[in-house]
Amino acid sequence: MTLRFFIRQLVTDAARKAAAALNVQLPEGFIPRIDYTPDLKFGHYASPAAMELAKVFKLPPRAIAEKIIAALDNAAFEKVELAGAGFINFTLNQNGIAKALAFHSLDAWLKASESETQKDKIIFEYVSANPTGPMNIVSARAASVGDSITRVLKTAGHDVHREYYVNDYGNQVEMLGLSFAYRYLQKFKSVTLPETCYQGEYISDYLESLLASVEIPAAVKLSADKVTKLNQNDWLAEAARFFSPLGVKAILGEQQKDLAAFRTEFDNFFSEASLHEKGAVLAIGAELKKRGKIKVEEGAEVFLSTEYGDDKDRVVVRSDGRPTYLLADIAYHNTKVARGFKTIVDIWGPDHHGYIARLSGALKALGFGEQAGESFKVIIAQQVNLMENGEPVVMSKRLGKFQTMRDLIEKIPVDVCRYFFVTRALSTHLDFDLTLALDQSKKNPVYYVQYAHARIHSIFREAGYDAAKPLSLTEALPSLITAENPERMALFFNLMRFPELVHDIARNYEIQRLPEYLYQTATLFTSFYHGKNNRIKDLLVSQPAEAEALLQLCSLTAQVLETGLKLLGITAPQEMHREEEV
């Protein structure tokens, strides 16, 4: 159980008693807010509950706060004070603090705190890059954020499914096949690649590996002799059909390699083509029609998305009878509903924001969201600007060393990439500073956090402890936390917040708060480490019991840093080695 949850229960009880005594009704489902005090000198936690209740109770906040304090079970508190306009400040005593430490390790504590989560079945879709070329930097950002958020959701106790939607159907896939065909033809004959084809050199590279590893059927196989008497258009059509699925497979394989190198995992890669093959796409169109949400205009079937706040109605079946991408996406999201997910979250690229209204409208039209707890949320991953020496890096072909996710991974360590990508809210533009990313000094925050972790392991090595095994936390630890040792107290209460932060992020998806927290933890630890009274090496001789307790504090810090970094897909090294400057 987290301390915040514990206090919230006590305040809820007290507010209920206060309401009964005053003969007023608490608002339906009232849950008092429990915040952190702006400074530990005010106490450890604070609640503005009395201010929130002022209107309902028709009393001044301070008067309500007094009633709540009077009704509060205060066994866990050293003091409970009324402050400011009506804040209730809580200072825990050692019994209270020990509540959180009853689990002896961070893992056990997190596990026990899962019960505070309203467990949900969540599907998270992210990256979903088109299988027509290498992934770009925004995909890397989405991968990093999606992966980290889902790790947090799991830790908080949710049932999470991570999915990648593969657009392996339609025009662009045919165009991909045609691009391969042209590149193949170019090996024997000078032809110009049409503008509609994929221009990237990577097509030729993939073609070569395909030619080396796959049996090419006679109808497609070319030779110098055959090219002279070729019916070019017929051959191109045939060859495009042949290369199309192979090209998708090859490119998807490369994408998966990059994702693995980036330590991002998916539970499933969902094929769009599989929906078309099953007839699920046209079937969902029929379902919308049955529900009266389709009109026919110039021979095309049009979804009435304006009924759901869209700018205009959207074509879902073209006048020639072929479904649009939107209809396939509706069918895809319908499978998410059918698979029993209550919370559906998508991370999309910046070019898709206009798409939210029509898809969420379609889900509403199909009845999703009518039941309690059902929600559909889209997070837009905004663009990434690469910066070098304070100047934007132009991503032109000529200058662009950093056009793709792979370029990025090859140049910048994954630990650094992943840290940088999660330091800003996904929905805001991100300047990615390559100069700072390559900097191994203190300027680079990820190394600062890792350094603090490594330093703790160094302390354990020096003290003759096995650093690989976390120390079991005992009641000796809270006894350290006294006002005479502000560094210990600041560090300790920061550590107490970690499980609370996990729950917050699981609720609001604001992953950027985690790297910020870890940096803060590293700073507080380093201050503690330099504190005159905290020299474990000396205390081991003079005050072995206190040294043991301090080692527990260090161990808990290391567990928090390691677990936090792991949630971000970043390693927690036990020793740091700086690469020599060349």
Place this chain on the structure above:
RNA sequence: GCCCUCGUAGCUCAGUGGAUAGAGCGUUGGUCUCCGAAGCCAUGUGCGCAGGUUCGAUUCCUGCCGAGGGCGCCA
């Protein structure tokens, strides 16, 4: 034209409607006989403008100004 994101310290940015708005970088000055100096300590006249909602607004709403991005019977 419509939509999205952003405007906080010299710079890059934090800040689930609450108490004295915080970090890093940069600047300047201290600091290693001592568990790792990738460190620590000190150093600041800042919420774009105008309304509104609220007991309370940097936070929510509206308008304006400024910056970036996006708006297909492509996927």
